[in-house]
Amino acid sequence: MTDIVTRLTGDERAAGRLKGIYSICSAHHWVIEAAMKQALDDDTPLLLESTSNQVDQYGGYTGMKPADFVRFVHGLADRMGFDRHRLLLGGDHLGPNAWRNLPAEDAMQRADALIDAYAAAGFRKLHLDASMPCADDPARLSDEVVAERAARMCAVAEAAAARVGLAEGPVYIIGTEVPVPGGASEELATVEVTHASAALDTVAVHRKAWDARGLGAAWERVVGLVVQPGVEFDHTRVVDYAPALASGLSKVLERLPGIVFEAHSTDYQKPEALSALVDDGFAILKVGPGVTFALREALYALADIECELLAPNVRSNLREIVERVMREKPNNWEKYYHGSDAEKRLLRTYSYSDRVRYYWSDHDIDEATRKLVANLANIGIRENLISRYLPEQYWQVRRGSIDASPMSLIYSKVRDVIRVYAEACRMHTQAK
Template structure:
């Protein structure tokens, strides 16, 4: 069977601006919403996790690669979504989570991570070796040769793992790979930037040439049959307070160079918060894989905050409220490891960033049991009261237009409809 992502390449070569959204998330409500949204569609759904979220040591979700597969498939079963229509992706898989270690230790962990991913059935692997490791000389730029050598080492492990998987599952789909040395930081930039430099055509071409040399050195004659995309910086990014919109004029030289490589597309990271028009322009210009993550959990958080404000008005007795806004902030203040390095300023400024930053560091806390218990209490409080339609319009103005029936008015559905606002932007961009 041909990999669905290779079919996108075929369509593009026939003149159809085909693309796919890559949903990088481990949140159960978000994944459930995505699968419900595409339930009656013929499209494949691409769901990815990062090396920080999921790895052999658990990551911040406490899941290994095989456990993440089971987790997604369990949600799929609950909504009746066919599991064979899900493409599981590994994002930033490489030494990212161990970048402070020496090359020997970091790459050993990276090799085991990609091996477990392929054995678990991931079929889209982003081989990310773009970061400095603990033993690297940080006084000079990390060379393309070092990045490519490490990437090809991981590619070799993946191919060996696929052969091993086929011994148990002979009809397994061969993985496809994404490479690239100009990889944006997972989850957005730490600092605000006035200007964002688009990858130059020369740097893109150098990445291809360097990988080609390394593939040949390792004896891989047909490796490019399995490489579908290169991560580049097309000029989109977000940080705590800024969103850099796509400017196709700035990306024209890079996108014109892509024409010389008809079997490749660009993968765009940090496309969160772009407008539907900008997303569509990116797909038209060759950025055919649109990765989105924090914007989805931001929409979830946004919906939960709106419900919490409704709860304040509906429930007079404060002791009976979930008080999600305050509860979440207390959890984050008591466990600051996932946000304290990323949010600057005084006490008030940090409080605002914990709540409203585009980086959405609160997503790291959403898998906690106490957070989910609080969310369920919030849902119960809203559903047990008669919320006036005018109040729903007040706190969910965009979502209000999508309410089709009384069922849509449940608390969880209101949050899902808020997430669907994001999904619709990406669906518009990739519509055939």
């Protein structure tokens, strides 16, 4: 298998201990801080990625442009004592996705500006995703069209990196069978695995498009191919990885020197499935909603504890405020959640796609979250209540590995997810 850790990070010491790398796709500061804590304890580099809807040239839903995100993450790293040089920043699903309701050329002009902003800000890993049809496109794009648009974006990135004088050009992720960002919106029972021949054809057609634009040097920095290994989640169910179904696809890597597979939508996979994915060549594991789902679980558990300890007039009322804001501002969920009012209420909180994550920066919700943490920090949390609402954290408190402060409990709950990815990527003496 290609030494993806060295190619991405240049950290040969870490590469000797890692067989893959996980990617945290989140812009939430507590998630990023939890990830930094995990990487510090593991003494590994950390790959953080912002998605094209979180961070773009207009600000995205976080209000941050790419350069703002770099400053934001660097500020967190400095505060957490995490060496900036051990941070690898990536951009996920960069392309015309946010503007696919426009004619293709208009959407691609905006995608060009998006890529330019990411590359100029120093993002090292760029996922070029032109797989979605735009307003005047056919319902399904050919591989040739997707590859040509990706090559166009690569040329923009190369020019931007040269313009700002970056010592190294970006590394690229390509692919045409790209899972929907954030999980499927329809119910799933199975997911078709990418055919081996399709993976080979995808690489060939992209290589041709790169060559046509004189991007041979940039092609040497294509390190990953997004394919579908048969993993996905919808609102209420997870399709688990079945290694036997992807065995033919895994063998393709023998014919693609320098390239590994990047697995999207790995959220909620079982630990043994994540390990099997890395062993089978899916050496970049992406996780996004899974970590913010854990964040929401932690915050709502703390809100339940708050209800046990404090009178109604001094509580944060976080859960009620989140529900109110989501109903008042439904743009980030109403196209995705369907059914009766009762079903939509459940999905707003518990869906695996975790569209609550779009709302944590809302002023009222942010204020309630801070009040919740302050309330519990002031009063203290009894360990028997932690046992009731956060049982895994209860044992960590009992063992002395964390304290019972609300922030320790939040970080720990998020790290429960990240730790499984870290273990899947770790080199073991008896790894197959």
